[in-house]
Amino acid sequence: xxxxxxxxxxxxxxxxxxxxxxxxxxxxxxxxxxxxxxxxxxxxxxxxxxxxxxxxxxxxxxxxxxxxxxxxxxxxxxxxxxxxxxxxxxxxxxxxxxxxxxxxxxxxxxxxxxxxxxxxxxxxxxxxxxxxxxxxxxxxxxxxxxxxxxxxxxxxxxxxxxxxxxxxxxxxxxxxxxxxxxxxxxxxxxxxxxxxxxxxxxxxxxxxxxxxxxxxxxxxxxxxxxxxxxxxxxxxxxxxxxxxx
Amino acid sequence: xxxxxxxxxxxxxxxxxxxxxxxxxxxxxxxxxxxxxxxxxxxxxxxxxxxxxxxxxxxxxxxxxxxxxxxxxxxxxxxxxxxxxxxxxxxxxxxxxxxxxxxxxxxxxxxxxxxxxxxxxxxxxxxxxxxxxxxxxxxxxxxxxxxxxxxxxxxxxxxxxxxxxxxxxxxxxxxxxxxxxxxxxxxxxxxxxxxxxxxxxxxxxxxxxxxxxx
Numbered sequence: 523x524x525x526x527x528x529x530x531x532x533x534x535x536x537x538x539x540x541x542x543x544x545x546x547x548x549x550x551x552x553x554x555x556x557x558x559x560x561x562x563x564x565x566x567x568x569x570x571x572x573x574x575x576x577x578x579x580x581x582x583x584x585x586x587x588x589x590x591x592x593x594x595x596x597x598x599x600x601x602x603x604x605x606x607x608x609x610x611x612x613x614x615x616x617x618x619x620x621x622x623x624x625x626x627x628x629x630x631x632x633x634x635x636x637x638x639x640x641x642x643x644x645x646x647x648x649x650x651x652x653x654x655x656x657x658x659x660x661x662x663x664x665x666x667x668x669x670x671x672x673x674x675x676x677x678x679x680x681x682x683x684x685x686x687x688x689x690x691x692x693x694x695x696x697x698x699x700x701x702x703x704x705x706x707x708x709x710x711x712x713x714x715x716x717x718x719x720x721x722x723x724x725x726x727x728x729x730x731x732x733x734x735x736x737x738x739x740x741x742x743x744x745x746x747x748x749x750x751x752x753x754x755x756x757x758x759x760x761x762x763x764x765x766x767x
Numbered sequence: 768x769x770x771x772x773x774x775x776x777x778x779x780x781x782x783x784x785x786x787x788x789x790x791x792x793x794x795x796x797x798x799x800x801x802x803x804x805x806x807x808x809x810x811x812x813x814x815x816x817x818x819x820x821x822x823x824x825x826x827x828x829x830x831x832x833x834x835x836x837x838x839x840x841x842x843x844x845x846x847x848x849x850x851x852x853x854x855x856x857x858x859x860x861x862x863x864x865x866x867x868x869x870x871x872x873x874x875x876x877x878x879x880x881x882x883x884x885x886x887x888x889x890x891x892x893x894x895x896x897x898x899x900x901x902x903x904x905x906x907x908x909x910x911x912x913x914x915x916x917x918x919x920x921x922x923x924x925x926x927x928x929x930x931x932x933x934x935x936x937x938x939x940x941x942x943x944x945x946x947x948x949x950x951x952x953x954x955x956x957x958x959x960x961x962x963x964x965x966x967x968x969x970x971x972x973x974x975x976x977x978x979x980x981x
Binding site (some may be wrong): 651652653654655656678681682683684685689690691692693694695696697699700701703704705706707712728729731732733735736737 | 926
């Protein structure tokens with residue numbers, strides 16, 4: 523009998539080696555996971571943000587798969603994803619480490635300084651123009667001192683409606699720099715994606731006096747830091763001095 | 768009126784007159800049948816318009832940059848002249864206000880605007896406005912900078928285009944560069960901005976609403 527069981531196990535192993543068992547993942551699920559991985563690899567990873575043991579907020583998280591993977595594969599401590607209007611349905615909260623919400627208003631209910639990293643793959647889609655400055659300011663408040671943000675933002679494309687589409691129909695690279703710096707961020711790195719020739723000609727007509735680089739940019743990826751405020755440094759120094767005594 | 772207040776008033780009047788002369792040189796029409804002047808309290812735009820563009824049927828509307836309510840605008844105007852009004856508040860507020868201006872224009876009508884762009888000087892010059900936008904947003908660089916819409920000139924032109932206007936002429940683009948020593952000393956911080964965009968303070972724009980005049 524023992525021999526039969528051993529033989530049976532050997533045959534099963536051989537069969538699984540030659541004919542691997544079909545997993546229950548649907549091919550569409552595989553594709554969705556691949557897309558999430560591609561977003562991370564193409565948009566965020568080039569800036570090398572720190573993920574391990576980080577509390578991460580993803581604004582405009584689409585289906586939440588990237589936020590989930592940051593916890594399961596990236597060793598993030600927690601991930602919160604917000605996608606306005608998306609029905610996440612029941613999902614695995616990964617023992618409370620993953621939170622997904624379909625309402626931007628959830629950002630106003632969180633405490634200040636609870637995230638180490640904020641990701642946004644498409645700011646001008648996730649955040650409406652109405653309240654843009656306030657929401658960027660809120661993202662700043664949600665970050666801990668030294669926290670990072672990696673945002674993709676679109677720049678003005680001709681033919682669109684005001685308030686919609688890339689850059690809300692008006693934002694330029696310098697306008698984005700001004701807006702994020704007004705929110706308190708420091709820009710530590712940026713990357714620009716150039717327009718195609720067809721769009722470029724239309725933009726050149728509308729912005730003839732702008733510099734070629736300002737006109738040529740279709741989208742930007744911004745790597746921002748939430749700096750230590752002087753009063754926070756002073757409080758930290760005072761605490762350290764107290765501890766030494 | 769104290770001497771300081773009179774000097775401030777005279778200065779304001781000179782600025783408004785200079786703006787109007789600039790807008791007239793760009794093609795703001797002198798023969799517009801119906802004009803609307805939208806100005807901030809204490810401005811002298813009406814007098815400047817009369818002097819530079821001559822007399823015509825004129826309405827005025829006042830807009831407090833620090834207030835919360837936009838003025839109700841009458842419609843069907845061939846010319847709207849404005850200074851110091853468009854670029855106040857959030858970007859969404861400014862877009863909405865511009866939309867109201869476009870609605871108030873008759874087809875073929877003209878908007879002649881003096882706009883304070885992102886890098887326009889504050890109480891202590893333009894350098895601190897550009898270098899420390901967060902302080903500007905907190906009101907530490909004066910009330911005017913606090914409420915200023917943070918749009919550089921290219922974004923303004925994009926906004927006007929997206930609002931349905933065709934820009935006919937501009938003046939002031941890249942004509943107010945920061946001092947060389949500021950550019951050198953703060954080069955890493957200023958690298959976030961395009962050089963031509965932060966070399967523009969006040970932008971004069973004449974733009975037309977599509978359509979045949981009635």
